[in-house]
Amino acid sequence: MAIILPTVLASIKAGVGIIGAGKIAILPFLLAALAYFHYDQFDPENRPVDRKVVDKEYDFVVVGGGSAGSVIANRLTEIPSWKVLLLEAGGHETEISDVPVLSLYLHKSKLDWGYKTEPQTEACKAMIENRSSWTRGKVLGGSSVLNTMLYIRGNRRDFDHWVHQGNPGWSYEEILPYFLKSEDQRNPYLARNKYHSTGGYQTVQDSPYSTPLGVAFLQAGQEMGYDIRDVNGEKQTGFAFFQFTMRRGTRCSTSKAFLRPIRLRKNLHISLWSHVTKVLIDPESRRAYGVEFIKNGKKQIVLARKEVILSAGAINSPQLLMLSGVGPAEHLQEKGIRVIHDSPGVGQNLQDHIAVGGLTFLIDPPISLLVNRLVNLNTALRYAIKEDGPLTSSIGLEAVGFIPTKYTNQSDDWPDIEFMITSTSTPADGGTQVKHAHGLTDEFYNEYFSEINYKDTFAVFPMLLRPKSRGEIKLRSKNPLDYPLLQPNYLTDLHDVWVMREGAKAAVAFAQTESMKRFGTRFYSKPLPNCKHLPLFTDEYWDCAVRQYTLSIYHYSCTAKMGPAEDPYAVVDPELRVYGVAGLRVIDASIMPTITNGNLNAPTIMVGEKGADLVKYYWLQPSTRRRRDLRAVYNVRLGATCPNITSI
C-alpha cells in the first residue's frame, strides 16, 4: 500500500492535469482504480526513458515519435551498430488517453497541438469562424494516442494506383507484407486468414463491448444488399464490426506497441519535449547533417551521420522542410528563408477525409451509448478490473460500411463512401464534449440539437473516401513556433459535394431498413438552420446540408508526396528520399500521393515499416552501389542538380 498510494496520487494529478479538473466527475475515481488495480504493470517503469541530455551525434535522427516515427525508431535500432535519436515535441501518454470512451476529451487538451484551419468558404458553416478543428497528437505515439483506434487498411487499388503514379514497390502485393509484419491480430477467426497475422508489435482486436445496436447495424447493411466481410481482407465493399488498435480493451498506441518493448535498447535515445525547429542542411553540398531543436527553453543542435528522417506528420513535416529551405522558392523568399532547394510540391496536394456530421437517428429503447448513463463508478471499476464494459467503447463506433455511390464504378470494389456508424451521437452528451471537440457554434448547436440532448440515438457519419478537392499548407512566418497556415479547401470541387450528398441519402435509407426500424428508429429530420429555405430531402437541401457540419476525420496527408523524378510536385522519391537534398527522408502520412480508402493510422504504420526497410536496404548495401543508386535518381529529376554525395 505504501508503494501504491503515491502512484495513485501521481496518476490522479497527471490525468486531471491533461484534460482539466471537473470535466468528468468520475475521473479521479477512475484514475485511482486504475492505479490500484494495475499498479504491478504501472507506467513509470514501462515508459521509455526521456534522455535529459542527448549525445552530439547519432547515425539517424528521427523527428516525431508518432504512428510512423515510433515504428522507424524500433526497426532502425534492430541494427545494433546504428545509434538512433528520436526527438518528440510532446511528452508521455496518460491513463486517461488509454480509456477508449474518453478520446474526445483529449481534443484541445495538452496532448493536442490544437490546430485550426483557415475559414472555409464552401464548408464548415456550422463551425466557429467556419474553421475546422484539426486535432493532432503532441505526445509520444503522436496521433495514435488521440485517435479513435479504428483499424482500417485501405483498398488494394489505392496502392496499385500509387504505382501507376510512378512509385514502384508500393503495389498492394508489395505492401501487404508490411501490414502483416506489424500486426498482432487477436481475433482467432481473422488471424487464420492470409490477410492477417499474429505476433507483430501492434495489437488489433475487436471491441470488448457493444450495444444491441451493433448487430443490427450489420443486419441493416445486409438488408441493403451488402455482404458482411473482413473489410481489411480480399474485398472492401461491405459491412463489418470495426476492429481497433487496442490491447485488452485499452488503447494500444504506437508508442506502447513499438517503443515500450524496446525501451532498454542501448542504441535508442528518446528525447521528449524536444521541438525540432530546423533541419540543418549544408547549402554547398546540400546534405542534411543534423537538426536544431528546443528543449527546456534551450536551443540545441544534434548531428546525424547517416540521415535525418522527418516523421512529424502531414502538418509539421512540410513545415519543417520549408523552415529548412526546401519548398516553393517564391514562398520561402517571401518569408525571408534562404532557398536550398526549390521544391514546389512541399505543402501542396493536401488531402483529408471529411464526413457529413449531424445525421442523427432517434430510437425508443434505452440501449445507446449515453455517456452520463454508462460512465459511472460501476463501469469504471469494470474497466479497471475486467478490462471491458462501456468504457472500452471507442465513442460508440461499432460498425463500418464501405458503399459505392452512383459516382463510382459499382463493380470495381473501390467504394467512395465509408459509413462510420456509432451507437451514440453529437447531442448524446448534452452539448458538452462533442460540440467542443468539433468546434460547433453555440447558435448552431442550440438551434439544431438542444431539443434532443441526452436522448437515445445513433448516428451515421458518411465519410468521403476519395476527395477531389486539394488544399495546401504554408508558412505564416519563418518563426518555427508559429503555427502554419492550413487551407484544406474542403468541398471546393463539386464532385465531393455530390458524393457526400449520396452518402447522406444512403444513411437515411440505412435507418429505414427493417433491422433498424425495430428500434423505433426515426431520422431527426429537423431542417438545418442554414438550409431551412430548401425543401427537405431534395438534392439542393443535401448539398446545403453537407456544407454545414463538415467534419474532418483528421486524416491530413499527402503534403510531401512521393512520385517519380519527372513530376515536379513530387517531394520524395519512391524510397522516400527528399529530392534535392541528400541524407534526408520523410516517412509519415505526408508521403502518400493520394489518400487511402479508409482511416489512416494502419497505412501510416505500414509506411513506417516499409520506410524503415528502405533505409536498411540502402545503408546495408556497399557504398559504391549506394552512390550509383542515388545519382541515378538525380539524373532523371528534371531541373534538379545532384547534391554532393561523396560523403555518403
Ligand SMILES: Cc1cc2nc3c(=O)[nH]c(=O)nc-3n(C[C@H](O)[C@H](O)[C@H](O)COP(=O)(O)OP(=O)(O)OC[C@H]3O[C@@H](n4cnc5c(N)ncnc54)[C@H](O)[C@@H]3O)c2cc1C
Ligand atoms: C482525433 C483523431 C482521430 C483519428 N482516428 C483515427 C482512427 O480511428 N483510425 C485511423 O486509422 N486513423 C485515425 N486518425 C488518423 C491517424 O491517427 C493519423 O493519420 C496518423 O496517426 C498519422 O501518423 P503520422 O506518423 O503521420 O503523424 P503523427 O502520429 O501525428 O505523429 C507526428 C509526431 O511528430 C511530432 N512532431 C510534430 N512536429 C514536431 C517537431 N517540430 N519536433 C518534434 N516533434 C514533432 C508530433 O508531436 C507527433 O508526435 C485520427 C487522428 C486524430 C487526430
